[in-house]
Amino acid sequence: MHTGANTTPADPKRAAHEARRERLISEFHRARDAGRPIRLKKATSNLFRDRRRADRASLDVRDFTHVLDVNPAEGWVDVEGMIRYETLVDALLPRRLMPAVVPELKSITVGGAISGGGIESSSFRHGFVHETVLEMDILTGAGEIVICRPDNAHADLFFGFPCSYGALGYCLRARIRTMPTRPFVHLRHQAFSRIESFVAEMMNACRAGRTSDGKPAFIDGTAFSDRSFVLTTGTWSDEAPRTSDYTGDNIYHRSLREKSEDWLTVKDYLWRWDTDWFWCSRAFGAEHPVLRRVYKSLGLLRSTAYWKIKAFLRRSGLFALLRLDRGVEYVIQDVEIQAERAGEFLAFLLREIGILPVWVCPAQGSEGGPRFPLYPTDPSKLYLNFGFWGGVPSEHPPGHFDRLVEAKTIELGGWKSLYSTSYFEPDTFERLYDESRCRSLKQRYDPDKRFPDRYAKCVRTS
Numbered sequence: 001m002h003t004g005a006n007t008t009p010a011d012p013k014r015a016a017h018e019a020r021r022e023r024l025i026s027e028f029h030r031a032r033d034a035g036r037p038i039r040l041k042k043a044t045s046n047l048f049r050d051r052r053r054a055d056r057a058s059l060d061v062r063d064f065t066h067v068l069d070v071n072p073a074e075g076w077v078d079v080e081g082m083i084r085y086e087t088l089v090d091a092l093l094p095r096r097l098m099p100a101v102v103p104e105l106k107s108i109t110v111g112g113a114i115s116g117g118g119i120e121s122s123s124f125r126h127g128f129v130h131e132t133v134l135e136m137d138i139l140t141g142a143g144e145i146v147i148c149r150p151d152n153a154h155a156d157l158f159f160g161f162p163c164s165y166g167a168l169g170y171c172l173r174a175r176i177r178t179m180p181t182r183p184f185v186h187l188r189h190q191a192f193s194r195i196e197s198f199v200a201e202m203m204n205a206c207r208a209g210r211t212s213d214g215k216p217a218f219i220d221g222t223a224f225s226d227r228s229f230v231l232t233t234g235t236w237s238d239e240a241p242r243t244s245d246y247t248g249d250n251i252y253h254r255s256l257r258e259k260s261e262d263w264l265t266v267k268d269y270l271w272r273w274d275t276d277w278f279w280c281s282r283a284f285g286a287e288h289p290v291l292r293r294v295y296k297s298l299g300l301l302r303s304t305a306y307w308k309i310k311a312f313l314r315r316s317g318l319f320a321l322l323r324l325d326r327g328v329e330y331v332i333q334d335v336e337i338q339a340e341r342a343g344e345f346l347a348f349l350l351r352e353i354g355i356l357p358v359w360v361c362p363a364q365g366s367e368g369g370p371r372f373p374l375y376p377t378d379p380s381k382l383y384l385n386f387g388f389w390g391g392v393p394s395e396h397p398p399g400h401f402d403r404l405v406e407a408k409t410i411e412l413g414g415w416k417s418l419y420s421t422s423y424f425e426p427d428t429f430e431r432l433y434d435e436s437r438c439r440s441l442k443q444r445y446d447p448d449k450r451f452p453d454r455y456a457k458c459v460r461t462s
């Protein structure tokens, strides 16, 4: 791996990257000349909304998966846009580095996380994934690759990219911040029986972690019921009396209520939620001891396997045939609420939606940091992200519970990710997600509308 800020055209990694860019541009122009709209051809996805099959030319970006440069002194890594965090972590950990924010699912890509608002337990200190980006190369709908930085002629695209979900262009290279690691993460799990004390303690921990010397380095929490909440803080450690392993027989989310402290290698910490897709693997029987052994022997204890099974059931029509959605509404969402109102939102979730457990992850940008118009969280405020993924028994019309969540999010001034089903009316979406800004960026960077319209793509319009 090449190290250092200065790269030359003779650098074989850069030369190969250049060749991939040229191939992609030719592909883009062929599709454009044929007058066809364009979509990405990727090896994996973490989208949860159903996508309509449209006549689109696909842009094959499956080989944009390389690390191009690492600069430990300046604390950044240059990567191709479709590199998975799993690959990136494998490349950085031997150098005792990691990206400042590593989303929990191994197959999430850097470009997907920047465009969709990635988050993890280091986000209370480092912000959302897009807040760790220093510059990007973006393939625009005009067929050009532009370098975007906060201070150059394409700063509008740099700041407008988060929450664009591919409507403005595709990130082919990103320079993102890294941080030094130590070998182990020492976890402490603190139990609470009241929402108010759980949220208050999470806020205290975040305050301490942002002001003190990196302690804790990681914070997240889990609501198991309306009387059982666990706050987990992680601190770096050079030693561990023992380490746990949640990649096989043992199940991480169960450990949160069984142990008050734990030690994981940094790699196992980063992927602690991937083995069981948080807890969603139980829908596939993976928590049953016998089936778990089968899954394990087939190498299927990982989020990508569950996602593929789910996608197959949907695509093949088996999901409908087996009537797996009869009497159930699947609510798969991540919502950010300012910490002061987070207790209210969690109480609503537990009372009205009832999906359990709920993952709670704090995030805050840097004080005085920039704002991203399509992802308008305020960097001076702490947000709590709520992840809830499951089926709700329902006799209501489709989308009833998703709509309740949207209404409550709007009422509390919160923010909903768009990787899953959404029902926002056009005028509400216009206001919340700054569609007029997105349109003016699209006018500049995708005037012929080669890439999908964001509302049409992200919101269920029928």
Ligand SMILES: Cc1cc2nc3c(=O)[nH]c(=O)nc-3n(C[C@H](O)[C@H](O)[C@H](O)COP(=O)(O)OP(=O)(O)OC[C@H]3O[C@@H](n4cnc5c(N)ncnc54)[C@H](O)[C@@H]3O)c2cc1C
Residues within 6 Å of the ligand: 040, 042, 044, 045, 046, 047, 048, 081, 082, 103, 104, 105, 107, 108, 109, 110, 111, 112, 113, 115, 116, 117, 118, 119, 120, 165, 166, 169, 170, 171, 172, 280, 332, 387, 389, 419
């Ligand atoms: C159960 C579940 C739990 C989740 N938990 C978390 C979590 O804890 N933390 C977290 O951060 N996220 C989480 N996510 C959401 C996930 O991060 C987002 O869906 C993310 O956008 C997925 O990225 P991907 O690389 O897999 O992209 P895809 O799923 O392939 O695409 C997502 C969107 O991004 C666009 N896109 C992809 N690559 C690029 C690119 N290079 N340039 C521009 N646009 C691009 C696509 O067009 C698409 O609109 C979760 C999702 C699920 C289903």
